[in-house]
Amino acid sequence: MTSSGxxxxxxxVRDLDRIERMLTTVLGAVRVYDSGSDTFSLSEERFFLVGEGDDATWVATMRGDGGLPRSYNHVAFQVERGDLPALREKIAALGLDLRPPRSRVEGEGDSIYFYDDDGHLFELHAGSLRERLAVYAPPPAAEESPMAE
Structure with missing residues (x-):
């Protein structure tokens, strides 16, 4: 048996309203559940869907200590390349910490990286795994020609 995905x-997070503003403004998330003061899990929580239909990603937020040490551990959300400038403006307007892009190989896609107020690193990525693997693939070996004697 294997995972299906x-x-x-x-x-x-420390502030459920603040992370909700980021999720809805930047990712277009839709809140589908709010526990209010009920705690069926570990603490108050809210659920969101990012994307549409059966391919939507379920994002859960829970009230807690937050404040992670910053690292490159991150979650990346798929976006359209043409949307990157407007998304960068939305992130900046929310006062989130935009990070410089990492160095890239031509053709592997474009990204915006930013931290939320609790130290989670988010990436908005315009590209696909298929594109990246094609760029990373070694060039085909040149056929060897017989040497003249």
């Missing part, structure tokens, strides 16, 4: 991503 990702079920959901959970972020522990």
């Amino acid at each position: 990702l079920s959901h991503v959970t972020f522990i």
